[in-house]
Amino acid sequence: MLFVTLYVIAITAEAMTAALSAGRRSMDWVGVCVIACVTALGGGSLRDVLLGHYPLTWVKHPEYLLITAAAALLTAFIAPVxxxxxALFLLLDALGLVVFTVIGCQVALEMQLSPIIVLVSGMITGCFGGVMRDVLCNEIPLLFRHELYASVSVLVGLVFIGTLYAGMPQQVAVLAAMVTGLVVRLLAIRFDWHMPKFVYRDDWK
Amino acid sequence: MLFVTLYVIAITAEAMTAALSAGRRSMDWVGVCVIACVTALGGGSLRDVLLGHYPLTWVKHPEYLLITAAAALLTAFIAPVxxxxxALFLLLDALGLVVFTVIGCQVALEMQLSPIIVLVSGMITGCFGGVMRDVLCNEIPLLFRHELYASVSVLVGLVFIGTLYAGMPQQVAVLAAMVTGLVVRLLAIRFDWHMPKFVYRDDWK
Amino acid sequence: MLFVTLYVIAITAEAMTAALSAGRRSMDWVGVCVIACVTALGGGSLRDVLLGHYPLTWVKHPEYLLITAAAALLTAFIAPVxxxxxALFLLLDALGLVVFTVIGCQVALEMQLSPIIVLVSGMITGCFGGVMRDVLCNEIPLLFRHELYASVSVLVGLVFIGTLYAGMPQQVAVLAAMVTGLVVRLLAIRFDWHMPKFVYRDDWK
Structure with missing residues (x-):
């Protein structure tokens, strides 16, 4: 129950930041809604398609599409505010990353996949909505360049799996993973932490 | 029967306009064929993958791949004409949008999905081939910026579902949806109708 | 057995060239790993999703993800060398193209799909990892512009299917297809062969 609430908060936050991205590219209202749905629900959809986990969340619960589209349109109206x-948005966005990652890990766990796939499933769910948003907005995905974003997702997955393997109940694992993820993400934003970059300059293809 | 004919006309038209896009980017002939197939068949493929509706149309009917590739190569030869x-192309393109949308709605209906998903399925089928074309040609999808395209697709879906819910037989619903869609699309081209844009300028990410 | 060895060499080579691409875009180490996995395993994943061939290779064998990520990180360390x-890389890359294509053809054959789909399955497996890499790096896919790459993939598929239809055993078909593909690809690199381009300049959309 709490988890559904967190999930709805997370997709709403993702939809709102996606709408701002779309607005920066001067998209029309349909584009704003599509970009918002792809950003908020695309990571989970990609995970489900890759793992063969049907039906997809939004096909089973079409109300999530409505929430996402409504949040995006609302954002277009109240954009000046x-x-x-x-600060609130950065917090909600961090919450979204963490919630999505934990959900992705849980889906792979329920399908009894190996720990590596559990990690990857969490990372795809947490991060690839944003990658799709950037591809549709014709940008190099931010994920791969600026932010300690995917790394937080991997960390959340590691804590989640580790806690479970240590024999803790699932609620504890969820809580530990989420708190760790939120703290590291907010510290990363506050102190501008980055992963090392690999810069390569060469002429041959 | 009529519907298969309309579908073949629609994928041919989409393949030809896609070939021109590829030509504007100086792609080689393989690229032209791939872009044409992705544009003409990509929307339906994405729908089928998202809904878990296997096998995909072109896997079951590989002849559609041949038709699409042939239309694209032909276009490269007769481009100067x-x-x-x-005018003919804009008409065929509008027909393609409407036919694809109705097919997408029907697929979701046959799977007994909810009305929202029927609408979304129609829109994905009608519009996302063009989105994939633009992503592969490294452009911001036109769909989200210039054209009253996705909106027509949504309208076609609404009329289709509405007519069915009003108790009309399916043939009437198909006809009503297609005529409405074609008329609105051609009026939109003629009078340069646009959806309102959401323009947002701000510095923070 | 030999085939698994060739496959591992192929994904390693693809991961290493992908890491250089990511380095040219100054991605961080997470981005390098993701781009490498998408490039090395994306073509096969797309094929499996389109054909409904579950589970995907890397879900069943997560060790391939580790090999790919390790190869990518190693590349970032030894980039100056x-x-x-x-020359070695161009050879390994050609090997990868040929191996991936033959694997793709075999998957479709085992699913008893039609010859056209066998060809397309080989081409998707051989080429679309590179297409995804270019889309994520925000470039027009190289495949469609510069290289005799997709054409070699189609040729490999044709030789493979043709040899099988001529009644030869599968090992012979695999060998014939791989040798033909490697020779043509290396000749194409050596003599700078290209497919004809379709260049189209026009103002209307």
């Missing part, structure tokens, strides 16, 4: 809420 | 046929 | 190994 948004910049004052920046 | 194409600009004189602009 | 890489330019001296250019």
């Amino acid at each position: 948004m910049r004052r809420l920046r | 194409m600009r004189r046929l602009r | 890489m330019r001296r190994l250019r």
